[in-house]
Amino acid sequence: MKKKIGTIFFALLLSVLMTVQAQALSDLQRFVDEAGLLTGSEGSDLLDQLNEISERQQVDVVVVTVDSLEGASATEYADDFYDLNGYGFGDEGDGILLLISMEERDWAISTSGFGITAFTDAGLEYLSDMIIGDLGDGDYAWAFTTFAEMCDDYITQAKTGEPYDADHLSKDPFALVFFLVVALAVGFVIALIATGIMRMKLKSVYSQTEADSYVKKGSLKLTTKTDLYLYKDVKRRERPKEEKEDHSDNMRSSGSSGGSTTHKSSSGKKHGGASGKF
Numbered sequence: 001m002k003k004k005i006g007t008i009f010f011a012l013l014l015s016v017l018m019t020v021q022a023q024a025l026s027d028l029q030r031f032v033d034e035a036g037l038l039t040g041s042e043g044s045d046l047l048d049q050l051n052e053i054s055e056r057q058q059v060d061v062v063v064v065t066v067d068s069l070e071g072a073s074a075t076e077y078a079d080d081f082y083d084l085n086g087y088g089f090g091d092e093g094d095g096i097l098l099l100i101s102m103e104e105r106d107w108a109i110s111t112s113g114f115g116i117t118a119f120t121d122a123g124l125e126y127l128s129d130m131i132i133g134d135l136g137d138g139d140y141a142w143a144f145t146t147f148a149e150m151c152d153d154y155i156t157q158a159k160t161g162e163p164y165d166a167d168h169l170s171k172d173p174f175a176l177v178f179f180l181v182v183a184l185a186v187g188f189v190i191a192l193i194a195t196g197i198m199r200m201k202l203k204s205v206y207s208q209t210e211a212d213s214y215v216k217k218g219s220l221k222l223t224t225k226t227d228l229y230l231y232k233d234v235k236r237r238e239r240p241k242e243e244k245e246d247h248s249d250n251m252r253s254s255g256s257s258g259g260s261t262t263h264k265s266s267s268g269k270k271h272g273g274a275s276g277k278f
Contacts, residue, residue, distance in 0.1 A: 035065035060095030074108035079265035108275035116272040118158035135278035166258030
């Protein structure tokens, strides 16, 4: 009887702990808009998107906006915000945080744990290029949505063992095919117009099967036909030697080409990331 009661008590305790943990995760705000850049509905939609990606991937994806960095650098502020607010899955604190500061129009991305592996230096450069234009134009909702979607893609790719890096970056194949088709279509239409105009100008011209009509009779007599090989001109150039690029200085924490540079936050935790202006 006592053993049965003990088993029931342990099951109840485990259930309570799991409920508390789930509640803690649900209370974790992955979108903090202190600068008030999004409307209520935009912020709610973005938070739902960030929560869904984070919990499915088990890698926190966070967006934070502030009015001022309060004297810190954008990188320092982003790292400390991530650490102090308890973001990150697992022992390594897997995740990524995008910080936007409106005072000097700074942005910074802080990565941690698996986030350092998934978001290499080259990958972060490409990712930031995709959102900088929208940030500069004030289209913050679109920029944050794009950031979240690209993070989902980057994390999925990194789980294959080959994160996006200098030798292969995220591309949109549909967009490339679309622009190629458009370019070919435009070229075809221009060619049709050009050939149509040329045909209209040559209505009086007819094809000839022989050249007799272009030569005055008796004006040209060929007695001998000979091909003379006069000279040849040969130019020689030394083939340039291929230089082997030394990647030893580019090998970072991910162990692949490019990789991620890392640093330590004020709390001593390791982070990767990037920063700039918009």
